[in-house]
Amino acid sequence: MGELIGNLLRIESIFILVTGLAVFATIISIASPFLDNDTLKTRMKGVSDERDRLRAAQRAHLATSETKLRDAPRKDIASQLVEALNLRQVFGAEAARNKLRQGGFRSERHMVIFLVSRLVAPIVLGIVFFIYSATYFADSLSPNMRIVVAFAGILFGYYLPAIMLKNYINRRQLSIKRAWSDALDLMLICVESGMAIEPAMQRVALEIGASSVPLAEEMTLTIAELSYLQERRKAFENLANRTGLPTVKAVATSLIQAERYGTPIGTALRVLAQENRDARMQEAERKAAALPPKLTVPMIVFFLPVIYVVILGPAAVKVFKLE
Numbered sequence: 001m002g003e004l005i006g007n008l009l010r011i012e013s014i015f016i017l018v019t020g021l022a023v024f025a026t027i028i029s030i031a032s033p034f035l036d037n038d039t040l041k042t043r044m045k046g047v048s049d050e051r052d053r054l055r056a057a058q059r060a061h062l063a064t065s066e067t068k069l070r071d072a073p074r075k076d077i078a079s080q081l082v083e084a085l086n087l088r089q090v091f092g093a094e095a096a097r098n099k100l101r102q103g104g105f106r107s108e109r110h111m112v113i114f115l116v117s118r119l120v121a122p123i124v125l126g127i128v129f130f131i132y133s134a135t136y137f138a139d140s141l142s143p144n145m146r147i148v149v150a151f152a153g154i155l156f157g158y159y160l161p162a163i164m165l166k167n168y169i170n171r172r173q174l175s176i177k178r179a180w181s182d183a184l185d186l187m188l189i190c191v192e193s194g195m196a197i198e199p200a201m202q203r204v205a206l207e208i209g210a211s212s213v214p215l216a217e218e219m220t221l222t223i224a225e226l227s228y229l230q231e232r233r234k235a236f237e238n239l240a241n242r243t244g245l246p247t248v249k250a251v252a253t254s255l256i257q258a259e260r261y262g263t264p265i266g267t268a269l270r271v272l273a274q275e276n277r278d279a280r281m282q283e284a285e286r287k288a289a290a291l292p293p294k295l296t297v298p299m300i301v302f303f304l305p306v307i308y309v310v311i312l313g314p315a316a317v318k319v320f321k322l323e
Contacts, residue, residue, distance in 0.1 A: 078116045087115040102244045103168035104214060114161060122157035129153030169244070172214045176243055179212030181276050183219070184251065188269040197255065197265060198223055218242055232259060247276055 082088060093111065100110055130150035133141050141149070183204050190200035201219045209216035218239060225235035233256045240249035254268040 078112045081119075082112050082115050085119070087119060091115055091118050098241065099165055099169065101242045102172065103165050104172055104217070105168075114165070117161045118158070121160050122154040125157035125160070126150045126154035173243065173245055175212045176215045176218070176248070177245060179208055179215050180245070180247055181273070181280060182211065183208045183215060184269065184273045184276055188266065188273050191269055192266045198226055247279070250275075 087093075093115070096114060097111055100106070100114060105111075105114075127150075129152060130146055133146045133149040186204045186207055187200050190203050191197065195203070201223050205216045205219040205223070208219070221242075222235055222239045225238060226232055229235050236252035236255050240252040243249075251269075251272050254272055255265065257263070258265045258268045
């Protein structure tokens with residue numbers, strides 16, 4: 001292991017790594033303007049497809065007596081692999097489905113790809129790690145250490161899909177959380193002006209799309225579910241589950257209670273908007289209070305040596321001159 005670390009810390013290895021990262025960053029910087037597209041338009045198209053799917057499912061449910069038997073669609077290799085190895089039960093399909101929805105992946109195709117990736121990634125990375133250790137570090141690693149490196153690749157590949165999905169969820173939740181206060185205020189204004197909850201959410205989705213595409217997407221999908229689901233309560237619960245944020249869950253619970261007991265929605269939204277603003281202020285104060293301890297180490301490492309040089313430098317120069 002010591003020899004492996006020594007080889008990685010060689011000047012040649014570090015130079016190759018830095019050069020590769022610089023080339024990769026240059027390519028990304030040049031290609032990013034050409035790959036940029038309208039994110040809002042793309043995600044809204046995905047929501048429209050989901051709404052069409054809900055409409056088709058509702059029509060099929062209402063016309064079950066008129067349905068006809070048709071041949072099952074042909075499955076691809078990934079779907080056949082999932083069914084053959086029973087990966088839905090092995091990797092917990094329901095929990096994975098909830099996580100995928102929180103990350104913005106709702107289709108069955110995304111579910112199949114995620115399950116297959118959890119099976120294939122450990123095998124592929126284990127083989128890659130073993131080949132790399134057996135070729136580039138063949139002189140410095142023993143056969144036992146190569147097996148250890150291969151097992152490390154398998155372990156990393158097992159957790160890699162979940163880690164990537166978690167990053168997607170965190171970015172999506174952060175975008176929704178930043179725009180949720182403004183969306184709640186806009187919804188309150190629309191409701192108090194006389195709008196029902198559906199047109200109010202539709203208006204807010206159009207306005208908030210410039211700030212948060214995921215939030216506009218979720219609200220549009222909630223409007224579709226309010227139109228087609230038999231229980232409106234289920235639509236608000238789905239909104240809370242898809243976002244996974246406590247603030248959204250509190251608003252969904254209040255909307256469910258307001259519709260169940262007939263209380264004014266505007267009053268509930270006003271209270272929730274005030275609580276949300278107070279929570280944001282408390283979080284800002286908490287971050288401000290945590291800033292001085294975080295600055296302690298940088299100040300000791302970067303500021304104090306400079307201060308010592310400025311203060312003691314002239315005295316040291318005079319001492320050396322006197323000698």
